[in-house]
Amino acid sequence: MPLIDLANPTRFLALVGRTLPWLAALTALGFLFGLWDVYRAPDDYQQGATVKIMFIHVPSAWLSMFIWGLMSIAALGTLVWRHPLADVAAKAAAPIGAAFTLICLVTGSLWGRPMWGTYWVWDARLTSVLILFLMYLGVIALWRTIDDFSRAARAAAILTLVGAINLPIIKFSVDWWNTLHQPASVLRMAGPSIHPSLLVPLLVMAAAFFLLFATLHLAAMRNEILRRRVATMQILQAQAAPGV
Amino acid sequence: MTALTALFLRDVRAAIRAGGGAPVGVLFFLLVVTLMPFAVGPDLALLQRIGPALLWLGALLASLLALDRLLAADYDDGSLDLILMSGNALELALLTKALAHWVTTSLPLVVITPLLALFFNLDLPASAAVTVTLLVGTPALTLIGLIGAALTVALRRGGLLISVLILPLTIPVLIFGVAASNAAIVGPLPFGSPFMVLCALSLASLVIGPAAAALAIRQGLE
Amino acid sequence: MTLFASGLICMRGGREVFSGVDFSLVAGHALAVTGPNGAGKSSLLRIIAGLLRPAGGSFGLQGGDPERSVGEEAHYLGHQDALKASLSVRENLDFWIGFLRGQGDAREALAATGLDTIAGLPAFCLSAGQRRRLSLARLVAIRRPVWLLDEPTAALDQNAQGMLRRLMQDHLSGGGLIVAATHAPLGIEVQELALGAAA
Numbered sequence: 001m002p003l004i005d006l007a008n009p010t011r012f013l014a015l016v017g018r019t020l021p022w023l024a025a026l027t028a029l030g031f032l033f034g035l036w037d038v039y040r041a042p043d044d045y046q047q048g049a050t051v052k053i054m055f056i057h058v059p060s061a062w063l064s065m066f067i068w069g070l071m072s073i074a075a076l077g078t079l080v081w082r083h084p085l086a087d088v089a090a091k092a093a094a095p096i097g098a099a100f101t102l103i104c105l106v107t108g109s110l111w112g113r114p115m116w117g118t119y120w121v122w123d124a125r126l127t128s129v130l131i132l133f134l135m136y137l138g139v140i141a142l143w144r145t146i147d148d149f150s151r152a153a154r155a156a157a158i159l160t161l162v163g164a165i166n167l168p169i170i171k172f173s174v175d176w177w178n179t180l181h182q183p184a185s186v187l188r189m190a191g192p193s194i195h196p197s198l199l200v201p202l203l204v205m206a207a208a209f210f211l212l213f214a215t216l217h218l219a220a221m222r223n224e225i226l227r228r229r230v231a232t233m234q235i236l237q238a239q240a241a242p243g244v
Numbered sequence: 245m246t247a248l249t250a251l252f253l254r255d256v257r258a259a260i261r262a263g264g265g266a267p268v269g270v271l272f273f274l275l276v277v278t279l280m281p282f283a284v285g286p287d288l289a290l291l292q293r294i295g296p297a298l299l300w301l302g303a304l305l306a307s308l309l310a311l312d313r314l315l316a317a318d319y320d321d322g323s324l325d326l327i328l329m330s331g332n333a334l335e336l337a338l339l340t341k342a343l344a345h346w347v348t349t350s351l352p353l354v355v356i357t358p359l360l361a362l363f364f365n366l367d368l369p370a371s372a373a374v375t376v377t378l379l380v381g382t383p384a385l386t387l388i389g390l391i392g393a394a395l396t397v398a399l400r401r402g403g404l405l406i407s408v409l410i411l412p413l414t415i416p417v418l419i420f421g422v423a424a425s426n427a428a429i430v431g432p433l434p435f436g437s438p439f440m441v442l443c444a445l446s447l448a449s450l451v452i453g454p455a456a457a458a459l460a461i462r463q464g465l466e
Numbered sequence: 467m468t469l470f471a472s473g474l475i476c477m478r479g480g481r482e483v484f485s486g487v488d489f490s491l492v493a494g495h496a497l498a499v500t501g502p503n504g505a506g507k508s509s510l511l512r513i514i515a516g517l518l519r520p521a522g523g524s525f526g527l528q529g530g531d532p533e534r535s536v537g538e539e540a541h542y543l544g545h546q547d548a549l550k551a552s553l554s555v556r557e558n559l560d561f562w563i564g565f566l567r568g569q570g571d572a573r574e575a576l577a578a579t580g581l582d583t584i585a586g587l588p589a590f591c592l593s594a595g596q597r598r599r600l601s602l603a604r605l606v607a608i609r610r611p612v613w614l615l616d617e618p619t620a621a622l623d624q625n626a627q628g629m630l631r632r633l634m635q636d637h638l639s640g641g642g643l644i645v646a647a648t649h650a651p652l653g654i655e656v657q658e659l660a661l662g663a664a665a
Contacts, residue, residue, distance in 0.1 A: 122286030250564030322546025
């Protein structure tokens with residue numbers, strides 16, 4: 001189905017209604033396979049079973065960046081192509097992106113606890129993810145604060161694009177700041193080379209996570225469309241209310 | 245339902261539903277706390293030592309953030325006129341509004357404090373000490389802020405002015421809040437005495453805040 | 467019950483807005499305060515409501531509860547509607563009934579102002595006229611003898627103005643008093659107090 005057909009929210013809702021159960025089932029299947037693979041994956045010779053946090057941590061980290069990218073494309077959709085569903089997609093994605101970023105942070109700090117002895121160090125990577133999380137919260141706050149959703153959509157789109165440009169700069173600055181203070185002693189979380197026995201479960205888990213995101217995102221978009229319809233209907237109801 | 249309960253419930257409901265407000269305050273707190281290490285460096289030992297102070301500063305600034313809406317919202321929509329005419333004691337009405345404001349803006353800051361304490365590697369007793377001192381100290385900040393909100397209620401763009409007026413008045417709360425937290429962690433003072441002073445400050449502001457704010461609003465009538 | 471004022475002086479920003487305002491209003495009667503912009507119509511209402519301090523003169527309510535000020539016996543309908551946008555129509559009215567310790571029935575008041583069918587909607591959905599009617603519902607729901615109305619017909623359409631007229635007549639025939647600042651005729655029998663012309 002071409003993208004232009006999806007511009008009609010009613011048609012989009014029908015499509016979501018048809019695909020969502022299948023997508024949810026596929027997600028469940030993906031996690032079933034993924035978790036089985038993770039269960040059978042060997043423990044790390046240094047970190048023991050702790051390494052299995054990676055199978056949640058790394059896909060969340062990928063998603064946290066992927067979702068911002070998706071929101072940036074949706075932002076272009078709002079500002080340039082004026083696609084009517086673009087801002088729905090962007091708005092629905094933000095809380096999910098924040099959630100995956102939070103999962104990434106929490107799992108990262110749980111993983112770090114046995115390695116660093118504390119739940120948190122101001123490691124360059126973790127800090128960058130924390131800033132990404134804060135920027136997600138900022139976008140959500142902007143959405144919540146502006147009542148008129150077409151105005152909120154444009155404002156959030158601009159903030160998202162500015163964020164997309166700034167995130168690499170922030171990442172670079174944080175790296176520089178961190179190496180300035182503690183040269184070369186930073187523990188890297190995942191080594192550069194990864195053994196195939198770990199790689200396969202990781203990829204399966206990543207696929208399951210992306211399916212989960214797709215399911216949640218479509219459901220959230222549907223909810224957002226319905227929420228807007230309720231708001232419109234309330235205003236219509238107020239207008240249609242009999243006088244005195 | 246008494247008049248003051250009705251006022252409290254309305255303010256809490258409006259604050260929760262309106263969107264913005266409380267979550268933005270928490271986000272601001274989170275951001276201030278995140279920015280500190282960029283300024284002082286990622287040295288955890290140093291951050292651990294100054295952590296309570298940083299958390300207190302962050303909470304202080306975040307609790308100032310929403311003060312301009314504490315009374316201005318009711319002034320703008322005309323509710324304040326009706327509150328003045330209601331026959332309810334203005335001091336109690338203002339105290340109730342401040343309480344609702346504290347519950348919706350400062351209490352979330354207190355709740356999130358133990359989580360932020362992790363960023364500075366504070367251990368459990370230290371994190372508990374900061375949280376408890378904030379729980380006891382933030383009402384004083386809100387009630388002192390009430391005075392600033394009352395003084396600037398009729399002004400456009402009173403927000404920045406409130407901070408300037410209020411920050412000097414919050415110095416004692418900051419001193420004893422941080423002292424009590426540090427006392428609980430390293431000493432040398434026992435936790436008790438600065439904490440008692442902090443409690444005293446909160447109790448005193450419970451009286452001074454609403455009284456001064458009511459005076460300010462009545463004087464504003466010309 | 468008689469609402470009286472004698473020799474009221476109003477100063478705003480060092481300028482005398484009006485002086486020597488006298489009137490006496492017996493229960494069951496309405497007073498229309500007229501005059502050009504800036505004559506002090508709104509200020510007079512705010513003085514009676516206790517929201518503005520007069521620079522001189524006196525006013526009071528004879529035959530009222532001596533423990534209560536005029537403001538406590540009065541409803542003030544100003545330019546703002548004193549509504550919280552995120553609360554529903556019903557919640558807004560219920561709050562004022564609870565806060566002003568009225569014994570009134572919210573449902574009846576909403577029916578009288580034609581808002582009963584949208585009682586569950588949040589106030590931000592309402593039109594300006596509907597917001598105004600919700601403010602009027604407060605006056606109906608909570609019984610207070612004096613109504614101070616500042617441009618009560620503003621934002622009201624023909625039908626709603628008819629409703630306002632009926633509400634005011636009911637209030638007067640129940641022994642109430644009305645002081646209204648207005649440009650437009652209210653459609654009820656009034657005494658007139660012209661400000662600005664004399665000064």
